[in-house]
Amino acid sequence: MKISKVQLYAHNVHKMKEFYCGTLGFTLLEEAEHFFEMAAGESIIRFACIDSSVEKQYHFAFNIPSNLFQQAKNWAQERVGLLSEEEQDEVYFKSLDAYSCYFYDPEDNVVELIARQRINPKVRTEKFSIDHVLNIGEMNLTTDAILSVVECLKDYGITPLKDAEIRTDALTFMGNEEDGVHILIGPSERIWCFSAKKAMVSPIVIEINHQLQLCINGNGDFTILQR
Numbered sequence: 001m002k003i004s005k006v007q008l009y010a011h012n013v014h015k016m017k018e019f020y021c022g023t024l025g026f027t028l029l030e031e032a033e034h035f036f037e038m039a040a041g042e043s044i045i046r047f048a049c050i051d052s053s054v055e056k057q058y059h060f061a062f063n064i065p066s067n068l069f070q071q072a073k074n075w076a077q078e079r080v081g082l083l084s085e086e087e088q089d090e091v092y093f094k095s096l097d098a099y100s101c102y103f104y105d106p107e108d109n110v111v112e113l114i115a116r117q118r119i120n121p122k123v124r125t126e127k128f129s130i131d132h133v134l135n136i137g138e139m140n141l142t143t144d145a146i147l148s149v150v151e152c153l154k155d156y157g158i159t160p161l162k163d164a165e166i167r168t169d170a171l172t173f174m175g176n177e178e179d180g181v182h183i184l185i186g187p188s189e190r191i192w193c194f195s196a197k198k199a200m201v202s203p204i205v206i207e208i209n210h211q212l213q214l215c216i217n218g219n220g221d222f223t224i225l226q227r
Contacts, residue, residue, distance in 0.1 A: 068125075
C-alpha cells in the first residue's frame, strides 16, 4: 500500500506554502490562489483553503532513510525546532523498530519524521536534506465511528497490522507492515504524542495507490471512492 496523494485543508495556504516549500524546501508542483501541491518523495500533498471558522487538525509522518535519523533531527531542529516530552525530543517504537521526532507546522499540525530500521532503505550520505523524504509513511484519519470505518477499509483490503487490536480509545494501524505505510484510525480528543493538541474529525482525502480515495467531509461522514 502506498499513500499516493492527500488533500488537507489550511486556513492560510500562502503561509503553509512558505513553510513547506520555503523553510523546509519541498518541491512546489502546482499552485493557485486557493491551493498548492507539493512533492513529498513519492507522495503528493495538496493544501486547499478552508474558511477559518472550520476547525481541523492533522497528523502525518514522512518516511526517511533508516540511517539518517540523527541528521534529520538536527536538520529539523535548525529550521523549525522539535517537540519534546519529558525532556526527550525523540522516541523509539519497538513494535515498528523505528525512531521518530516531531514538529508543528504553522497551523499546528503534528508532523513526524520516521526512520524505520528494517524497512526504510539506507543511503550513502551523512547529510540529510528534504530530498531524502521517501513518501508519506503515516496519515491519520480521525473519526468517532472507528469500528465501521475499519470494517469498511477491510472490504477494500486495507487491514489492521498483524495481531493489532482494533481500539476505539487509541490508534489502530491499518496497512501492510512490510510496506512501511499506514493509515492511523483514531478517535477525536486523543492527545498526540509529543504534543498537547487534541485530534479532531477533519475534512480530508487520502488517495491510496492512485485508486482509492478515503474521504471525510465537513460533517464527519466517511466514504470511499474508487477511481
